[in-house]
Amino acid sequence: MSELVTLQTYLGTWAGSDAARKAVAETVTAIAEAGIGIAELVARGPLEEGLARIRGTDPNAGGDAQKELDVVAEERIRAALLPTPAAFLASEESEELIPLNPRGRLVVAVDPLDGSSNIDTNVSVGTIYSILPYDPAVHADPVSAVMRPGVNQVAAGFLAYGPATILVATFGEGTQVFVHDRRSGDFVLARAAVEIPVETKEYGVNQSNARQWHAPMRRYVEDCLAGKEGPRGKDFNMRWVGSMVADAFRIFTRGGVYVYPGDKRKGYENGRLRLIYEANPVAFLVEQANGGATDGTTRILDITPHHIHQRIPLVFGSKAEVEKIASYY
Ligand SMILES: O=P(O)(O)OC[C@H]1O[C@](O)(COP(=O)(O)O)[C@@H](O)[C@@H]1O
Ligand SMILES: [Mg+2]
Ligand SMILES: [Mg+2]
Numbered sequence: 001m002s003e004l005v006t007l008q009t010y011l012g013t014w015a016g017s018d019a020a021r022k023a024v025a026e027t028v029t030a031i032a033e034a035g036i037g038i039a040e041l042v043a044r045g046p047l048e049e050g051l052a053r054i055r056g057t058d059p060n061a062g063g064d065a066q067k068e069l070d071v072v073a074e075e076r077i078r079a080a081l082l083p084t085p086a087a088f089l090a091s092e093e094s095e096e097l098i099p100l101n102p103r104g105r106l107v108v109a110v111d112p113l114d115g116s117s118n119i120d121t122n123v124s125v126g127t128i129y130s131i132l133p134y135d136p137a138v139h140a141d142p143v144s145a146v147m148r149p150g151v152n153q154v155a156a157g158f159l160a161y162g163p164a165t166i167l168v169a170t171f172g173e174g175t176q177v178f179v180h181d182r183r184s185g186d187f188v189l190a191r192a193a194v195e196i197p198v199e200t201k202e203y204g205v206n207q208s209n210a211r212q213w214h215a216p217m218r219r220y221v222e223d224c225l226a227g228k229e230g231p232r233g234k235d236f237n238m239r240w241v242g243s244m245v246a247d248a249f250r251i252f253t254r255g256g257v258y259v260y261p262g263d264k265r266k267g268y269e270n271g272r273l274r275l276i277y278e279a280n281p282v283a284f285l286v287e288q289a290n291g292g293a294t295d296g297t298t299r300i301l302d303i304t305p306h307h308i309h310q311r312i313p314l315v316f317g318s319k320a321e322v323e324k325i326a327s328y329y
Pocket of ligand 1 (some may be wrong): 272
Protein backbone atom coordinates (compact mmCIF):
# COMPACT_ATOMS: atom_id res chain seq x y z
CA MET A 1 0.00 0.00 0.00
CA SER A 2 1.28 3.46 -0.84
CA GLU A 3 2.07 5.75 2.06
CA LEU A 4 -0.78 7.71 3.60
CA VAL A 5 -0.75 11.47 3.12
CA THR A 6 -2.23 13.39 6.03
CA LEU A 7 -3.76 16.86 5.76
CA GLN A 8 -0.77 18.15 7.70
CA THR A 9 1.75 16.65 5.26
CA TYR A 10 -0.30 17.76 2.27
CA LEU A 11 -0.50 21.35 3.51
CA GLY A 12 3.19 21.37 4.50
CA THR A 13 4.17 20.45 0.93
CA TRP A 14 1.65 22.85 -0.62
CA ALA A 15 2.72 25.81 1.53
CA GLY A 16 6.50 25.21 1.54
CA SER A 17 8.13 28.36 2.88
CA ASP A 18 5.53 30.74 1.38
CA ALA A 19 4.17 32.86 4.26
CA ALA A 20 0.78 33.57 2.62
CA ARG A 21 0.21 29.88 1.92
CA LYS A 22 1.28 28.97 5.46
CA ALA A 23 -1.38 31.32 6.79
CA VAL A 24 -4.04 29.60 4.67
CA ALA A 25 -2.78 26.17 5.78
CA GLU A 26 -2.97 27.16 9.44
CA THR A 27 -6.50 28.50 8.99
CA VAL A 28 -7.79 25.39 7.20
CA THR A 29 -6.15 23.15 9.82
CA ALA A 30 -7.99 25.03 12.57
CA ILE A 31 -11.34 24.68 10.77
CA ALA A 32 -10.72 20.95 10.21
CA GLU A 33 -9.92 20.48 13.90
CA ALA A 34 -13.05 22.35 14.96
CA GLY A 35 -14.91 20.04 12.55
CA ILE A 36 -13.71 16.95 14.43
CA GLY A 37 -15.29 18.34 17.59
CA ILE A 38 -18.54 19.21 15.81
CA ALA A 39 -18.62 15.72 14.25
CA GLU A 40 -18.30 14.17 17.72
CA LEU A 41 -21.23 16.23 18.95
CA VAL A 42 -23.33 15.33 15.90
CA ALA A 43 -22.45 11.64 16.36
CA ARG A 44 -23.92 11.67 19.88
CA GLY A 45 -27.26 12.21 18.18
CA PRO A 46 -30.23 12.08 20.54
CA LEU A 47 -27.85 11.71 23.52
CA GLU A 48 -26.94 15.34 22.97
CA GLU A 49 -30.46 16.46 23.66
CA GLY A 50 -31.35 19.94 22.52
CA LEU A 51 -28.94 20.37 19.57
CA ALA A 52 -31.89 20.61 17.18
CA ARG A 53 -33.90 22.85 19.51
CA ILE A 54 -34.83 26.23 18.07
CA ARG A 55 -33.12 29.05 19.94
CA GLY A 56 -35.21 32.01 21.00
CA THR A 57 -37.66 33.62 18.64
CA ASP A 58 -35.37 35.64 16.38
CA PRO A 59 -34.21 34.23 13.04
CA ASN A 60 -30.49 34.24 12.19
CA ALA A 61 -28.86 36.80 9.89
CA GLY A 62 -30.01 34.81 6.86
CA GLY A 63 -33.63 34.81 8.02
CA ASP A 64 -33.84 31.14 9.17
CA ALA A 65 -34.78 29.84 12.63
CA GLN A 66 -31.56 29.32 14.56
CA LYS A 67 -30.97 25.91 16.17
CA GLU A 68 -28.74 25.18 19.14
CA LEU A 69 -26.14 23.33 17.01
CA ASP A 70 -25.93 26.26 14.53
CA VAL A 71 -24.74 28.44 17.38
CA VAL A 72 -22.49 25.84 19.04
CA ALA A 73 -20.80 25.12 15.67
CA GLU A 74 -20.20 28.82 15.04
CA GLU A 75 -18.72 29.24 18.51
CA ARG A 76 -16.35 26.29 17.99
CA ILE A 77 -15.13 27.65 14.67
CA ARG A 78 -14.68 31.14 16.08
CA ALA A 79 -12.65 29.77 19.01
CA ALA A 80 -10.53 27.57 16.71
CA LEU A 81 -9.77 30.53 14.41
CA LEU A 82 -8.75 32.97 17.17
CA PRO A 83 -5.03 31.98 17.18
CA THR A 84 -4.83 31.75 13.36
CA PRO A 85 -3.99 34.47 10.79
CA ALA A 86 -7.72 35.09 10.16
CA ALA A 87 -8.65 38.70 10.88
CA PHE A 88 -12.43 38.44 10.57
CA LEU A 89 -15.15 35.83 10.39
CA ALA A 90 -18.36 36.23 8.37
CA SER A 91 -20.93 33.68 9.49
CA GLU A 92 -24.47 32.69 8.59
CA GLU A 93 -25.32 32.96 12.27
CA SER A 94 -24.03 36.49 12.85
CA GLU A 95 -25.35 39.69 11.31
CA GLU A 96 -21.96 41.46 11.44
CA LEU A 97 -18.35 40.38 10.88
CA ILE A 98 -16.73 38.84 13.97
CA PRO A 99 -13.26 40.26 14.69
CA LEU A 100 -10.52 37.65 15.25
CA ASN A 101 -6.75 38.23 15.01
CA PRO A 102 -6.00 41.98 14.60
CA ARG A 103 -2.77 41.15 12.73
CA GLY A 104 -4.51 38.61 10.45
CA ARG A 105 -4.39 38.91 6.67
CA LEU A 106 -7.30 36.62 5.79
CA VAL A 107 -11.08 36.75 6.10
CA VAL A 108 -13.06 33.57 6.54
CA ALA A 109 -16.75 33.14 5.65
CA VAL A 110 -18.59 30.13 7.07
CA ASP A 111 -21.86 28.30 7.12
CA PRO A 112 -21.08 26.73 10.53
CA LEU A 113 -23.80 24.10 10.19
CA ASP A 114 -25.21 23.27 6.79
CA GLY A 115 -28.33 21.11 6.69
CA SER A 116 -29.85 22.39 9.93
CA SER A 117 -33.21 20.74 9.19
CA ASN A 118 -31.45 17.35 9.29
CA ILE A 119 -29.79 17.73 12.71
CA ASP A 120 -32.11 15.37 14.56
CA THR A 121 -32.63 12.89 11.69
CA ASN A 122 -29.23 11.11 11.70
CA VAL A 123 -28.55 12.46 8.22
CA SER A 124 -25.25 14.13 7.24
CA VAL A 125 -24.80 17.80 8.05
CA GLY A 126 -21.64 19.86 7.59
CA THR A 127 -19.59 23.05 7.75
CA ILE A 128 -18.71 25.18 4.70
CA TYR A 129 -15.84 27.71 4.54
CA SER A 130 -14.46 30.25 2.12
CA ILE A 131 -11.14 32.08 2.60
CA LEU A 132 -10.25 35.44 1.06
CA PRO A 133 -7.16 37.62 1.41
CA TYR A 134 -7.49 40.74 3.56
CA ASP A 135 -5.28 43.80 3.44
CA PRO A 136 -6.26 46.57 5.88
CA ALA A 137 -4.50 49.11 3.62
CA VAL A 138 -6.88 48.23 0.78
CA HIS A 139 -9.97 47.21 2.75
CA ALA A 140 -10.41 50.03 5.23
CA ASP A 141 -13.82 48.54 5.94
CA PRO A 142 -13.24 44.78 6.39
CA VAL A 143 -16.72 44.07 4.99
CA SER A 144 -15.39 45.14 1.58
CA ALA A 145 -12.88 42.26 1.75
CA VAL A 146 -15.79 39.81 1.93
CA MET A 147 -17.92 41.54 -0.71
CA ARG A 148 -15.81 40.42 -3.63
CA PRO A 149 -16.63 37.95 -6.40
CA GLY A 150 -15.79 34.32 -5.57
CA VAL A 151 -12.87 34.27 -8.03
CA ASN A 152 -10.91 36.02 -5.27
CA GLN A 153 -11.09 33.04 -2.90
CA VAL A 154 -7.69 31.56 -2.03
CA ALA A 155 -9.15 28.41 -0.51
CA ALA A 156 -12.55 26.88 0.16
CA GLY A 157 -14.05 23.64 1.31
CA PHE A 158 -16.57 21.82 3.42
CA LEU A 159 -16.70 19.18 6.08
CA ALA A 160 -19.50 16.62 5.94
CA TYR A 161 -20.37 14.86 9.17
CA GLY A 162 -21.78 11.56 7.92
CA PRO A 163 -20.87 7.91 8.30
CA ALA A 164 -17.35 9.27 7.67
CA THR A 165 -16.22 12.80 8.46
CA ILE A 166 -14.99 14.10 5.13
CA LEU A 167 -13.13 17.27 4.18
CA VAL A 168 -13.46 18.39 0.57
CA ALA A 169 -10.92 21.15 -0.01
CA THR A 170 -9.44 23.31 -2.69
CA PHE A 171 -6.43 25.60 -2.59
CA GLY A 172 -6.85 26.55 -6.23
CA GLU A 173 -4.96 23.52 -7.52
CA GLY A 174 -7.69 20.94 -8.05
CA THR A 175 -10.10 19.57 -5.45
CA GLN A 176 -9.00 17.09 -2.80
CA VAL A 177 -10.96 14.76 -0.52
CA PHE A 178 -9.63 13.94 2.96
CA VAL A 179 -11.25 11.45 5.33
CA HIS A 180 -10.97 11.69 9.10
CA ASP A 181 -9.38 8.44 10.28
CA ARG A 182 -10.93 7.81 13.70
CA ARG A 183 -8.06 5.45 14.57
CA SER A 184 -5.17 7.83 14.01
CA GLY A 185 -7.12 11.06 14.49
CA ASP A 186 -5.70 12.44 11.21
CA PHE A 187 -7.41 13.63 8.07
CA VAL A 188 -6.01 11.34 5.35
CA LEU A 189 -5.94 12.16 1.64
CA ALA A 190 -8.40 9.88 -0.16
CA ARG A 191 -8.64 11.58 -3.57
CA ALA A 192 -5.92 13.92 -4.82
CA ALA A 193 -7.75 15.31 -7.87
CA VAL A 194 -11.53 14.97 -7.99
CA GLU A 195 -13.08 14.94 -11.47
CA ILE A 196 -16.84 15.39 -11.68
CA PRO A 197 -18.16 13.42 -14.69
CA VAL A 198 -19.17 15.90 -17.40
CA GLU A 199 -22.46 14.13 -18.25
CA THR A 200 -25.07 12.86 -15.83
CA LYS A 201 -28.50 11.28 -15.49
CA GLU A 202 -29.06 12.42 -11.91
CA TYR A 203 -30.52 15.70 -10.68
CA GLY A 204 -31.35 17.00 -7.22
CA VAL A 205 -34.03 19.58 -6.46
CA ASN A 206 -36.74 20.06 -3.82
CA GLN A 207 -39.60 19.02 -6.06
CA SER A 208 -42.26 20.02 -3.52
CA ASN A 209 -41.64 23.61 -4.68
CA ALA A 210 -42.49 22.78 -8.33
CA ARG A 211 -45.67 24.88 -8.37
CA GLN A 212 -43.64 27.90 -7.22
CA TRP A 213 -40.96 27.59 -9.91
CA HIS A 214 -40.64 29.79 -12.96
CA ALA A 215 -41.20 28.30 -16.42
CA PRO A 216 -37.56 27.39 -17.34
CA MET A 217 -37.10 25.28 -14.19
CA ARG A 218 -40.49 23.63 -14.61
CA ARG A 219 -39.67 22.73 -18.22
CA TYR A 220 -36.23 21.36 -17.29
CA VAL A 221 -37.63 19.00 -14.65
CA GLU A 222 -40.59 18.00 -16.86
CA ASP A 223 -38.11 17.00 -19.56
CA CYS A 224 -36.07 14.96 -17.04
CA LEU A 225 -39.25 13.27 -15.82
CA ALA A 226 -40.26 12.43 -19.41
CA GLY A 227 -37.15 10.21 -19.53
CA LYS A 228 -36.33 8.14 -22.61
CA GLU A 229 -39.60 9.12 -24.28
CA GLY A 230 -38.98 12.86 -23.77
CA PRO A 231 -36.70 15.39 -25.49
CA ARG A 232 -33.70 14.38 -23.33
CA GLY A 233 -33.90 10.81 -24.62
CA LYS A 234 -32.69 9.24 -21.35
CA ASP A 235 -34.12 8.21 -18.00
CA PHE A 236 -33.12 10.34 -14.99
CA ASN A 237 -32.74 9.55 -11.32
CA MET A 238 -33.50 12.08 -8.55
CA ARG A 239 -31.64 12.49 -5.24
CA TRP A 240 -32.18 15.23 -2.64
CA VAL A 241 -30.67 14.88 0.84
CA GLY A 242 -31.59 18.40 1.94
CA SER A 243 -28.07 19.06 3.29
CA MET A 244 -26.14 20.73 0.49
CA VAL A 245 -22.82 19.29 1.73
CA ALA A 246 -24.19 15.74 1.38
CA ASP A 247 -25.71 16.42 -2.04
CA ALA A 248 -22.43 18.05 -3.11
CA PHE A 249 -20.36 15.11 -1.90
CA ARG A 250 -22.50 12.71 -3.94
CA ILE A 251 -21.90 14.93 -7.00
CA PHE A 252 -18.13 14.93 -6.35
CA THR A 253 -18.33 11.15 -6.18
CA ARG A 254 -20.51 10.21 -9.16
CA GLY A 255 -21.67 13.40 -10.87
CA GLY A 256 -25.15 14.93 -10.97
CA VAL A 257 -26.62 18.41 -10.60
CA TYR A 258 -27.90 20.27 -7.56
CA VAL A 259 -30.48 22.97 -8.26
CA TYR A 260 -32.04 25.49 -5.89
CA PRO A 261 -33.71 28.02 -8.18
CA GLY A 262 -35.36 31.27 -7.26
CA ASP A 263 -39.12 30.79 -7.01
CA LYS A 264 -42.38 32.69 -6.43
CA ARG A 265 -42.45 32.33 -2.63
CA LYS A 266 -41.81 35.46 -0.62
CA GLY A 267 -38.15 35.47 0.43
CA TYR A 268 -37.19 32.83 -2.16
CA GLU A 269 -36.94 35.17 -5.16
CA ASN A 270 -33.22 34.35 -5.21
CA GLY A 271 -33.50 30.79 -3.98
CA ARG A 272 -32.36 29.66 -0.57
CA LEU A 273 -28.58 29.37 -0.66
CA ARG A 274 -26.30 32.18 0.47
CA LEU A 275 -23.74 33.49 -2.04
CA ILE A 276 -20.77 34.23 0.19
CA TYR A 277 -20.58 31.18 2.45
CA GLU A 278 -22.49 28.51 0.49
CA ALA A 279 -22.52 29.14 -3.28
CA ASN A 280 -19.02 30.65 -3.64
CA PRO A 281 -17.07 27.94 -1.80
CA VAL A 282 -19.02 25.15 -3.50
CA ALA A 283 -18.57 26.83 -6.91
CA PHE A 284 -14.80 27.07 -6.33
CA LEU A 285 -14.62 23.36 -5.38
CA VAL A 286 -16.81 22.33 -8.29
CA GLU A 287 -14.87 24.31 -10.91
CA GLN A 288 -11.59 22.92 -9.59
CA ALA A 289 -13.10 19.46 -10.14
CA ASN A 290 -14.05 20.24 -13.76
CA GLY A 291 -17.72 20.95 -12.99
CA GLY A 292 -19.85 24.07 -13.43
CA ALA A 293 -21.68 26.42 -11.04
CA THR A 294 -24.11 29.16 -12.09
CA ASP A 295 -27.14 31.05 -10.86
CA GLY A 296 -28.94 29.49 -13.83
CA THR A 297 -27.01 31.44 -16.45
CA THR A 298 -24.17 33.45 -14.86
CA ARG A 299 -21.01 31.91 -13.41
CA ILE A 300 -21.30 32.08 -9.60
CA LEU A 301 -17.63 33.03 -9.11
CA ASP A 302 -18.07 36.20 -11.22
CA ILE A 303 -20.96 37.64 -9.19
CA THR A 304 -20.22 40.71 -7.06
CA PRO A 305 -22.05 40.40 -3.72
CA HIS A 306 -24.08 43.32 -2.42
CA HIS A 307 -24.83 41.94 1.05
CA ILE A 308 -23.02 39.48 3.35
CA HIS A 309 -26.12 37.31 3.70
CA GLN A 310 -27.57 37.64 0.21
CA ARG A 311 -29.16 34.60 -1.42
CA ILE A 312 -28.49 33.36 -4.93
CA PRO A 313 -30.20 30.82 -7.19
CA LEU A 314 -27.74 27.91 -7.41
CA VAL A 315 -27.06 25.25 -10.04
CA PHE A 316 -23.88 23.18 -9.76
CA GLY A 317 -22.37 19.86 -10.77
CA SER A 318 -21.73 17.99 -14.02
CA LYS A 319 -20.66 20.60 -16.57
CA ALA A 320 -22.81 19.50 -19.52
CA GLU A 321 -25.96 19.36 -17.37
CA VAL A 322 -25.28 22.81 -15.84
CA GLU A 323 -24.97 24.14 -19.41
CA LYS A 324 -28.16 22.29 -20.38
CA ILE A 325 -30.03 24.03 -17.54
CA ALA A 326 -28.70 27.41 -18.72
CA SER A 327 -30.19 26.67 -22.14
CA TYR A 328 -33.68 26.47 -20.54
CA TYR A 329 -33.24 29.96 -19.11
O1 LIG B 1 -35.39 22.49 2.96
P1 LIG B 1 -35.14 22.90 1.56
O2 LIG B 1 -35.93 24.07 1.09
O3 LIG B 1 -35.19 21.72 0.59
O4 LIG B 1 -33.62 23.43 1.53
C1 LIG B 1 -32.55 22.59 1.69
C2 LIG B 1 -31.29 23.36 1.54
O5 LIG B 1 -31.19 24.34 2.57
C3 LIG B 1 -29.99 24.19 3.29
O6 LIG B 1 -30.25 23.42 4.44
C4 LIG B 1 -29.51 25.58 3.66
O7 LIG B 1 -28.45 25.56 4.54
P2 LIG B 1 -28.59 25.82 6.15
O8 LIG B 1 -29.04 24.55 6.78
O9 LIG B 1 -27.17 26.19 6.48
O10 LIG B 1 -29.54 26.98 6.33
C5 LIG B 1 -29.08 23.38 2.36
O11 LIG B 1 -28.12 22.62 3.04
C6 LIG B 1 -30.07 22.48 1.66
O12 LIG B 1 -29.64 22.04 0.41
MG1 LIG C 1 -26.24 25.90 4.60
MG1 LIG D 1 -26.25 26.80 8.21
